[in-house]
Amino acid sequence: xxxxxxxxxxxxxxxxxxxxxxxxxxxxxxxxxxxxxxxxxxxxxxxxxxxxxxxxxxxxxxxxxxxxxxxxxxxxxxxxxxxxxxxxxxxxxxxxxxxxxxxxxxxxxxxxxxxxxxxxxxxxxxxxxxxxxxxxxxxxxxxxxxxxxxxxxx
Amino acid sequence: xxxxxxxxxxxxxxxxxxxxxxxxxxxxxxxxxxxxxxxxxxxxxxxxxxxxxxxxxxxxxxxxxxxxxxxxxxxxxxxxxxxxxxxxxxxxxxxxxxxxxxxxxxxxxxxxxxxxxxxxxxxxxxxxxxxxxxxxxxxxxxxxxxxxxxxxxxxxxxxxxxxxxxxxxxxxxxxxxxxxxxxxxxxxxxxxxxxxxxxxxxxxxxxxxxxxxxxxxxxxxxxxxxxxxxxxxxxxxxxxxxxxxxxxxxxxxxxxxxxxxxxxxxxxxxxxxxxxxxxxxxxxxxxxxxxxxxxxxxxx
Numbered sequence: 181x182x183x184x185x186x187x188x189x190x191x192x193x194x195x196x197x198x199x200x201x202x203x204x205x206x207x208x209x210x211x212x213x214x215x216x217x218x219x220x221x222x223x224x225x226x227x228x229x230x231x232x233x234x235x236x237x238x239x240x241x242x243x244x245x246x247x248x249x250x251x252x253x254x255x256x257x258x259x260x261x262x263x264x265x266x267x268x269x270x271x272x273x274x275x276x277x278x279x280x281x282x283x284x285x286x287x288x289x290x291x292x293x294x295x296x297x298x299x300x301x302x303x304x305x306x307x308x309x310x311x312x313x314x315x316x317x318x319x320x321x322x323x324x325x326x327x328x329x330x331x332x333x334x
Numbered sequence: 335x336x337x338x339x340x341x342x343x344x345x346x347x348x349x350x351x352x353x354x355x356x357x358x359x360x361x362x363x364x365x366x367x368x369x370x371x372x373x374x375x376x377x378x379x380x381x382x383x384x385x386x387x388x389x390x391x392x393x394x395x396x397x398x399x400x401x402x403x404x405x406x407x408x409x410x411x412x413x414x415x416x417x418x419x420x421x422x423x424x425x426x427x428x429x430x431x432x433x434x435x436x437x438x439x440x441x442x443x444x445x446x447x448x449x450x451x452x453x454x455x456x457x458x459x460x461x462x463x464x465x466x467x468x469x470x471x472x473x474x475x476x477x478x479x480x481x482x483x484x485x486x487x488x489x490x491x492x493x494x495x496x497x498x499x500x501x502x503x504x505x506x507x508x509x510x511x512x513x514x515x516x517x518x519x520x521x522x523x524x525x526x527x528x529x530x531x532x533x534x535x536x537x538x539x540x541x542x543x544x545x546x547x548x549x550x551x552x553x554x555x556x557x558x559x560x561x562x563x564x565x566x567x568x569x570x571x572x573x574x575x576x577x578x579x580x581x582x583x584x585x586x587x588x589x590x591x592x593x594x595x596x597x598x599x600x601x602x603x604x605x606x607x608x609x610x611x612x613x614x615x616x617x618x619x620x621x622x623x624x625x626x627x628x629x630x631x632x633x634x
Binding site: 225332 | 395584589594597
């Protein structure tokens with residue numbers, strides 16, 4: 181193989197790799213942070229939801245902590261989490277649909293709804309079990325409202 | 335002589351095909367029951383949410399409010415083409431001016447007021463099992479919703495599926511899918527069966543289809559490919575769905591899964607609809623799911 185043919189093949193192979201995009205291990209920091217945020221939602225919702233279901237005993241102090249965490253996470257300014265070209269069409273390892281960027285105002289409004297619903301839970305989680313149970317539907321609905329439109333199905 | 339015989343057979347065949355593909359309407363008994371039922375809008379509202387009408391017929395990316403505007407426009411991709419949910423609001427572009435019997439034949443027989451077959455993207459094979467009093471109540475409730483003048487968008491369907499008459503053949507082959515018999519029974523399981531099979535039409539997405547779009551009823555609710563995109567729609571028979579009754583009730587009420595992910599895509603709409611029903615109805619659907627014959631996961 182001549183040097184130039186080798187160079188052409190090498191360039192082709194490496195650009196091919198570049199086009200393959202990052203794998204799960206080398207996701208952009210913003211995407212990792214999104215996944216981390218969702219994991220924190222799930223952890224705190226899990227504490228609350230398991231109490232609401234009766235899987236674990238209701239504990240007002242623990243419920244108050246989990247709900248305060250949930251509200252704090254939901255209230256963070258998430259504008260840095262969603263840079264361009266981090267959708268399902270651009271990279272592997274995300275389920276964030278391009279529609280997020282097409283309807284950004286609606287997406288942001290749904291994030292704000294999530295923050296409101298989490299605030300509601302935080303307001304009542306430490307009161308009693310019935311109050312907590314009553315607030316779970318709102319926060320679950322806020323999760324689903326966004327996942328309905330903006331997350332790719334598994 | 336032979337020629338004439340062949341012609342006769344061919345004409346006979348064409349005659350049978352024409353007869354088979356003709357629209358079939360509700361029976362006289364069903365129409366009588368509809369006409370004598372109460373126009374109960376409170377019941378109709380429950381039927382409306384259980385049947386999930388708004389989930390497909392509100393405009394794209396629109397919330398399903400308490401009095402939704404059913405202007406249509408959402409796209410449903412399939413192997414046969416792209417279907418657009420039509421306007422079904424009570425306006426001249428929708429169901430305004432339809433009689434109860436025209437409405438019932440549309441919903442339960444899949445036949446339009448001017449005698450054309452509807453595509454089975456509209457789940458009339460499920461609604462066919464609904465009680466006349468529920469359909470009459472649904473009709474009454476839908477008249478109370480806001481009218482919208484948006485024109486329905488034509489479907490984008492290629493040959494030969496664009497020949498509406500051919501849908502008569504589809505209905506002949508697949509129009510009355512047989513759900514499995516459940517071994518266990520109770521009033522709640524019976525109610526759950528009615529909700530799941532006649533109104534909420536779970537099987538439309540959760541059961542695999544053959545090449546012609548007919549349901550593989552031997553694999554009832556055993557999971558299916560997702561016609562609208564990536565991934566598989568899960569098996570929800572006891573062979574695969576290991577969620578407890580408590581987990582299922584929480585999911586149908588809040589949309590949160592046992593590991594605190596949430597429902598997404600169309601299932602998020604289904605959960606929103608179920609959350610509007612009485613708790614006993616959600617429990618009935620849970621009892622139905624638990625009583626289903628198990629279907630092993632297929633390897634797609």
